[in-house]
Amino acid sequence: MVNSIDSTHDMGLESWVTSANGHPDFPVQNLPLGIFMPRRGPARAGVAIGDKILDLRVLYEMASPDARTILAPLAYAENLNGFLALGAAARRGLRQFLSAFLTDSTSRILRQKGATSLLLHESSECTLQLPVRVGNYTDFFAGVHHAAYAARRHQIPGDMFPNYAHLPIAYHGRASSVRVSGIEILRPAGQLRLKDDAAPIVAPSRKLDFELELGIWIGSGNALGTPIPVDNAHEHIGGYCLLNDLSARDIQAWESQPLGPFLAKNFGSVVSPWIITPEALMPFRTNRRARTSCEPPLLHYLDGREDAESGAISVDLEVSITSRRMRDARLSPRRVSATSTRELYWTAAQMVSHHTMGGCNLLPGDLIGTGTISGTEPGSAGSLLELTDDGKTPLSFSANETRSYLEDGDEILFHGKCNRSGFASIGFGVCKFIVAM
The missing domain is CATH 2.30.30.230 (Fumarylacetoacetase, N-terminal domain)
Structure with missing residues (x-):
């Protein structure tokens, strides 16, 4: 490297x-x-x-x-x-x-x-x-435990989508609604069904959710028709940030078949304002996640030697929430999740390489999201969908409050920290937003 x-x-x-x-x-x-x-x-x-x-x-x-x-x-x-x-x-x-x-x-x-x-x-x-003019935004599905939860909800055999271990899954998000930390987000409206057998209605989302992700900023891009090899992909990454790719789960459940989310995802994504450079993160690079004997071998364009040795980055992540009542009472934020980028199935380089293997050209300032990052331990999920099992087990807050999904006035804060013995710890700053009243 x-x-x-x-x-x-x-x-x-x-x-x-x-x-x-x-x-x-x-x-x-x-x-x-x-x-x-x-x-x-x-x-x-x-x-x-x-x-x-x-x-x-x-x-x-x-x-x-x-x-x-x-x-x-x-x-x-x-x-x-x-x-x-x-x-x-x-x-x-x-x-x-x-x-x-x-x-x-x-x-x-x-x-x-x-x-x-x-x-x-x-x-x-x-x-x-916002540090860049965002031309394009692609959201991946690289958080393996979030993907496994989604597969179980869809009753997929083996608790995993059949293509998941073969390629980094992604969809194109809405670049125009990417905003910088500190903003208010309006609760989106769309078509949703209150019951499976009911007719759809148009209403504000009742299941507004956060998604804890790592954002990847593209540096030098590539020419149209010229794929980026996985072991050169790090040269095309300009930096990293924290990313909250908000979701309206009830709108998403109705509209996503067969093409995927639309209004449920295009109303707002929030990034932390500082670009953490790849050079700053060098001490915190680590080996790529090892594959088990049950998993298929990587196809050649996703299997680089340097990426295997140092393609992953170790960032400890936390999500906290404060309600309006908590802020009025001057109570500290309630931490609801702690996880790590080590839970990602695919590296940033693999995502960039796959994104371009068909000839797609990436441009400076394009944004890539890793997808929701979740762990396996209690309190390590990167979304309320998982933390509450779609509202079945609400989170308890101070001041006798509970949450299944976000309510008006809630403020969500993401933090990221890199730690390694023998090196100074560095952080990403805060990525936050408030649900508008």
């Missing part, structure tokens, strides 16, 4: 941005990219560092000619599509420069008058925006 662990991952690195040192999500070993709007001025590219945002436009204007060459693609960018298109070499160059700059308190740039106050913004005072 071209990317490797280097000096930027050193656990001992400390930044002159003091809030970064020991920060749960954004230490200097992370350096995620995003688009933000400061209190004054237009939206621009930035880097999360502790509780601050490093302004790449201001940094460019203060930098030396050599540094400006590195920063130029981001200096006046309103989204990250153009930078993602440049591929891994540009990301590595930027990461090396930012790591050196943020750990050097004697930098020439910092000696300029008022430099720190111009370069850094308080995150809490900025508005984070």
Whole structure:
């Protein structure tokens, strides 16, 4: 794999941005990219560092000619599509420069008058925006335990769909309704049936659900008609985020036969605002899930040596919910699920390779979702459909509240964290939304 662990991952690195040192999500070993709007001025590219945002436009204007060459693609960018298109070499160059700059308190740039106050913004005072212009969105079904639950609900023999072990299953989602963390989501309406033998009605969904996923941002794309080999696919991935692909389960149940979901999925998906680069995640790569003797061998285009050795990423995931009543009482969020990306059946590279094997061209800023990530232990499912068994066993909340599905005023929060002995932990920030009242 071209990317490797280097000096930027050193656990001992400390930044002159003091809030970064020991920060749960954004230490200097992370350096995620995003688009933000400061209190004054237009939206621009930035880097999360502790509780601050490093302004790449201001940094460019203060930098030396050599540094400006590195920063130029981001200096006046309103989204990250153009930078993602440049591929891994540009990301590595930027990461090396930012790591050196943020750990050097004697930098020439910092000696300029008022430099720190111009370069850094308080995150809490900025508005984070969607980091890319999303051209296309594809949602996979790579969470094997979620797939097994769905198969059991459909009474599939062997509790698994017959094609599942052969290829990464996916459908095309709605790119125009992808939104950034922190928004309100309106409860969707559609056709649904209250009973199996009843006529359909048009009504707001009564089974609004979250889906815990990892999002994959495409970097440099591929030409139409040119598949991406699985062991080269990582070079086409520009970064990762948390993704909540909301579902209206009652609308989905009625409309999905025979083609799949439509209105049940196209009303909103929410992403965390910071793009965590593949370079930041290098220490947390791990071997691909091993196949059992009962599973079919991989077809050649999905079976790469490098992908088998280091194609998976280990991210610990959590879902929390607060109701309006809990927030009014200033109660802490209720954690309802904890799981890990290690539960994914297919790697990001396998998803990218399969997506293009028929000739489909991916574009910079395209979004891929892994599908719902669930575990096998109680409290490890990535959706309320599974956590409550479609409402049969509601979750208990504080203040005498229960939940089968989301209610108006509920706020859902996703968190992701990477941990490995000998390396600084890094996080994804929060991916959240509120169900509109």
